[in-house]
Amino acid sequence: MNSAYLAYAAKRLAQALVVSVLAYILTFVVVSILPGDPITNVLRDPQNGFTEDEIKAIIAAQGLDQPIPVQLWTSLSHFVTGDFGLSMRSSRPVATLIAEVLPSTLTLASAAFAIALLLAVTIGYGTQFLPKRLGQGLLRGLPSLFLSVPNFVIGLILIHVFGFQLGLFRVIEPNSFWATLFASIALGIPISARIAEVLIANLDKESEQEYAAVARGRGLTQMRLFARHLLKPSSLPVVTVIALAIGELLGGSLITETVFGRTGIGSLVQRSVSTQDLPVLQAVVSLAALVFVIVNLLADLGYPLLDPRVKLIGDRKYRPTTADDSPATVTAAVTS
Amino acid sequence: MAPQDGLTANIFKRTAPVPLRPLPLLRVDGLSVSYGPHEVVTNVRFDLGRGESLALIGESGSGKSTIARAVLRLLPSSGRATGRVAFDGQEVLDISERGFRPLRGRAIGFVPQDPANSLNPVRTIGAQADEAAALLDEPDRAIRKQLILETFAEVGLDNPQRIYDSYPHHLSGGMLQRVLIGLAILPRPALLVADEPTSALDVTIQKRILDLLTRLQHDLKISLLLITHDLAIAAERANSLVVLKDGVIQEAGRTAAVFSSPASAYTRKLRADVPALNPDRYAALRDVGLRALKTGEAATPKIAVNAVTKTFTVDGKTLTAASDVSFAVPAGTTHALVGESGSGKTTAVRLLLGLEQPDSGTISVAGEEITGRSPEALRSAWRHLQLVYQNPFTSLDPTWTIEQLVREPLDRFGIGTRKERGERVREALADVGLGEHFLARKPAALSGGQRQRVAIARALVLKPDVIVLDEPTSALDVSVQAGIVEVLLSLQANLDLTYVFVSHDLALVRQLAHTVSVMHRGRIVEHGTVADIFDNPQQPYTRSLLASIPSGVTGAAAAPHRQFRAAADA
Numbered sequence: 001m002n003s004a005y006l007a008y009a010a011k012r013l014a015q016a017l018v019v020s021v022l023a024y025i026l027t028f029v030v031v032s033i034l035p036g037d038p039i040t041n042v043l044r045d046p047q048n049g050f051t052e053d054e055i056k057a058i059i060a061a062q063g064l065d066q067p068i069p070v071q072l073w074t075s076l077s078h079f080v081t082g083d084f085g086l087s088m089r090s091s092r093p094v095a096t097l098i099a100e101v102l103p104s105t106l107t108l109a110s111a112a113f114a115i116a117l118l119l120a121v122t123i124g125y126g127t128q129f130l131p132k133r134l135g136q137g138l139l140r141g142l143p144s145l146f147l148s149v150p151n152f153v154i155g156l157i158l159i160h161v162f163g164f165q166l167g168l169f170r171v172i173e174p175n176s177f178w179a180t181l182f183a184s185i186a187l188g189i190p191i192s193a194r195i196a197e198v199l200i201a202n203l204d205k206e207s208e209q210e211y212a213a214v215a216r217g218r219g220l221t222q223m224r225l226f227a228r229h230l231l232k233p234s235s236l237p238v239v240t241v242i243a244l245a246i247g248e249l250l251g252g253s254l255i256t257e258t259v260f261g262r263t264g265i266g267s268l269v270q271r272s273v274s275t276q277d278l279p280v281l282q283a284v285v286s287l288a289a290l291v292f293v294i295v296n297l298l299a300d301l302g303y304p305l306l307d308p309r310v311k312l313i314g315d316r317k318y319r320p321t322t323a324d325d326s327p328a329t330v331t332a333a334v335t336s
Numbered sequence: 337m338a339p340q341d342g343l344t345a346n347i348f349k350r351t352a353p354v355p356l357r358p359l360p361l362l363r364v365d366g367l368s369v370s371y372g373p374h375e376v377v378t379n380v381r382f383d384l385g386r387g388e389s390l391a392l393i394g395e396s397g398s399g400k401s402t403i404a405r406a407v408l409r410l411l412p413s414s415g416r417a418t419g420r421v422a423f424d425g426q427e428v429l430d431i432s433e434r435g436f437r438p439l440r441g442r443a444i445g446f447v448p449q450d451p452a453n454s455l456n457p458v459r460t461i462g463a464q465a466d467e468a469a470a471l472l473d474e475p476d477r478a479i480r481k482q483l484i485l486e487t488f489a490e491v492g493l494d495n496p497q498r499i500y501d502s503y504p505h506h507l508s509g510g511m512l513q514r515v516l517i518g519l520a521i522l523p524r525p526a527l528l529v530a531d532e533p534t535s536a537l538d539v540t541i542q543k544r545i546l547d548l549l550t551r552l553q554h555d556l557k558i559s560l561l562l563i564t565h566d567l568a569i570a571a572e573r574a575n576s577l578v579v580l581k582d583g584v585i586q587e588a589g590r591t592a593a594v595f596s597s598p599a600s601a602y603t604r605k606l607r608a609d610v611p612a613l614n615p616d617r618y619a620a621l622r623d624v625g626l627r628a629l630k631t632g633e634a635a636t637p638k639i640a641v642n643a644v645t646k647t648f649t650v651d652g653k654t655l656t657a658a659s660d661v662s663f664a665v666p667a668g669t670t671h672a673l674v675g676e677s678g679s680g681k682t683t684a685v686r687l688l689l690g691l692e693q694p695d696s697g698t699i700s701v702a703g704e705e706i707t708g709r710s711p712e713a714l715r716s717a718w719r720h721l722q723l724v725y726q727n728p729f730t731s732l733d734p735t736w737t738i739e740q741l742v743r744e745p746l747d748r749f750g751i752g753t754r755k756e757r758g759e760r761v762r763e764a765l766a767d768v769g770l771g772e773h774f775l776a777r778k779p780a781a782l783s784g785g786q787r788q789r790v791a792i793a794r795a796l797v798l799k800p801d802v803i804v805l806d807e808p809t810s811a812l813d814v815s816v817q818a819g820i821v822e823v824l825l826s827l828q829a830n831l832d833l834t835y836v837f838v839s840h841d842l843a844l845v846r847q848l849a850h851t852v853s854v855m856h857r858g859r860i861v862e863h864g865t866v867a868d869i870f871d872n873p874q875q876p877y878t879r880s881l882l883a884s885i886p887s888g889v890t891g892a893a894a895a896p897h898r899q900f901r902a903a904a905d906a
Contacts, residue, residue: 210453213410218467218519219440233458307458308503
């Protein structure tokens with residue numbers, strides 16, 4: 001861990017902070033310029049029976065008559081301290097609502113992620129070493145197959161086969177171990193496909209490299225060749241894909257939770273959308289953006305640790321000699 | 337790997353009489369290799385005795401590397417080898433991978449061609465060295481590490497601990513090749529297969545690496561199977577030679593016999609193509625430039641580089657890439673910049689092309705000042721000043737046709753009508769010896785030599801005065817190189833071109849240059865005419881460069897291993 005890396009990490013962290021704040025502002029602005037004002041709609045609901053003056057008093061008390069930038073500042077400063085406001089429907093703190101469903105979604109997402117990784121690496125290993133006659137081609141076709149089947153279909157099939165036919169889990173107990181496992185499989189399969197696609201392409205590339213042949217010539221077993229030589233360089237581009245797949249994990253969990261009847265962030269979002277519960281939506285969207293930023297930050301921070309060749313400083317004055325010099329740029333510069 | 341071959345092999349083993357002479361360590365008999373329907377190696381046979389060395393020679397495509405891969409059982413999955421390969425009496429071609437693995441590394445070591453791509457880039461050298469050390473069945477990690485460090489010292493690496501902790505990209509090509517040789521000899525194999533171990537390296541490094549291989553071979557009694565395209569190297573380093581063309585043996589025998597009196601026309605051609613053995617091959621063509629040199633001395637030089645200095649700052653350290661560099665090139669002659677990697681040749685080229693600005697000093701080409709120009713003003717200078725890059729495999733856009741590639745400079749400078757450009761392109765291609773049928777092809781359909789001809793045509797098409805040749809043949813075989821050299825010299829004789837020729841290959845410089853500057857650590861240590869430098873070098877550095885040219889004599893031919901039988905069955 002040298003100073004160049006720390007400087008790089010600090011820079012990336014600062015960038016991540018800026019992006020998170022911008023994401024929050026963007027959601028806030030979009031929500032406030034949307035036509036229709038759910039807050040006054042609620043207040044004006046005849047069932048609530050507020051008078052015009054009471055409505056004005058409530059709006060003033062909540063600071064909703066302030067200019068948008070002031071409202072934004074109030075909201076953002078509250079958000080940073082973990083105060084996401086009150087749900088408009090249940091009048092309970094949004095933070096509490098989210099905290100109630102978060103563990104279930106986190107369990108599902110992390111299990112799905114682990115399954116996706118395991119599947120992808122297994123498929124990757126198979127494509128390199130499984131003999132052609134034993135279905136290597138089939139393995140190579142798996143990612144496209146996984147991607148082309150929507151994950152709710154996978155979910156329904158799993159429920160039908162393992163829930164109803166084999167009776168491994170009871171559909172009415174969505175949080176039991178087996179139900180969680182199969183929900184994770186349903187969610188993990190499409191994500192494993194994305195990872196596997198990139199992994200296979202890179203394994204193919206790396207195993208053709210001279211160093212793979214040299215290492216084989218050194219008498220390494222298949223398993224060691226794969227684990228020590230091929231997997232690490234091939235997983236570098238996969239890190240980027242994984243960071244992007246987290247987004248899919250968030251989106252996919254919504255569908256999977258619905259299919260398996262689990263309560264989670266997905267079901268919370270679904271309810272909030274149908275009831276226009278803006279504080280909840282604002283909080284969930286901002287948190288999702290935050291998760292995305294953090295995962296990408298981790299990927300960026302991990303990359304130089306995985307690949308020692310990554311140069312951390314942008315523009316150097318020194319130009320490497322011939323070997324590293326891109327010939328295309330040199331010739332292009334001269335002929336253009 | 338057809339089953340009946342295995343059967344034959346077994347019958348052979350049972351019925352073969354006890355050999356009177358010791359069994360060769362490696363016996364290759366009737367070996368054929370094919371990729372799909374294409375047979376690239378046909379019925380090759382040779383023997384390599386213990387402690388002996390044998391060189392497989394040929395151009396690229398001759399199948400020499402394929403034979404090495406077949407012996408190592410590292411053929412790509414589409415490759416199929418048939419015939420017999422017996423290592424130490426044991427048939428290895430049709431045993432299972434599991435059965436062969438104990439031989440890998442332990443008994444048969446492999447030194448690959450391109451050291452830069454032969455170590456895993458994301459793992460430390462130490463981690464990879466430990467894999468080789470593990471073959472010694474030494475359970476103690478500390479002892480294994482000690483063995484690795486000792487081996488690194490043995491192959492001439494200073495500061496083994498630093499090497500152990502380094503990643504491959506921290507080391508130079510020469511150092512990496514020493515590491516790879518170290519890893520190959522660490523488990524003390526009986527056979528070392530070296531596939532063009534020096535073709536990616538500088539001439540001086542090449543000599544040191546080959547010396548190292550020869551020394552280790554003698555010290556450790558290792559048999560060496562050397563693959564090379566350079567007859568001079570093969571003759572210096574091997575006891576016997578096998579000359580291949582298109583996968584078929586042309587000639588085989590003891591080195592002295594094959595080298596001094598080649599029986600086949602092909603071997604004679606290979607011999608003629610080695611620059612070191614034929615310094616005056618192009619004397620007639622080169623004389624045109626020599627006359628220009630004599631008459632041009634009084635006139636203004638085409639290129640004048642005056643006291644140019646360039647420094648770079650890397651990690652706070654100042655690196656002087658060019659220090660007080662001066663040279664002048666009269667019109668119609670070739671000036672060679674000679675030196676090892678890191679000597680400042682490439683910086684000199686970049687300065688000359690205006691891609692870098694010097695800290696001090698001036699450069700002028702065809703009377704026009706290059707230094708201190710805006711990018712727009714440089715563009716006009718580039719009409720007279722073109723570059724041919726060293727690697728034709730990466731310098732041509734693979735998605736373009738040859739016509740587009742050669743025409744691009746004309747398009748960019750807006751020269752002539754569409755029809756005139758087309759004619760000019762055909763003319764330039766004809767100049768480099770390529771017919772019109774190449775116009776519609778793409779680089780992938782061309783050989784390395786043809787690609788480099790396209791690159792030259794691309795430089796020629798603007799009718800420049802000066803062409804900078806940055807190691808134009810270093811990625812090519814000796815025979816292909818000879819063709820390119822001939823094209824360059826006849827172009828110069830016909831079109832009165834001025835060349836700046838950057839190279840580490842002194843033998844080549846002697847064949848085609850008129851004046852030479854020897855660069856070392858950013859300085860010109862010696863300069864003069866080719867005759868001055870080659871016949872009467874003044875500086876020790878120049879002398880060491882000259883000594884590294886492979887000459888085809890000494891080395892293994894005189895090595896103390898003659899008691900073993902002749903390896904090749906000619």
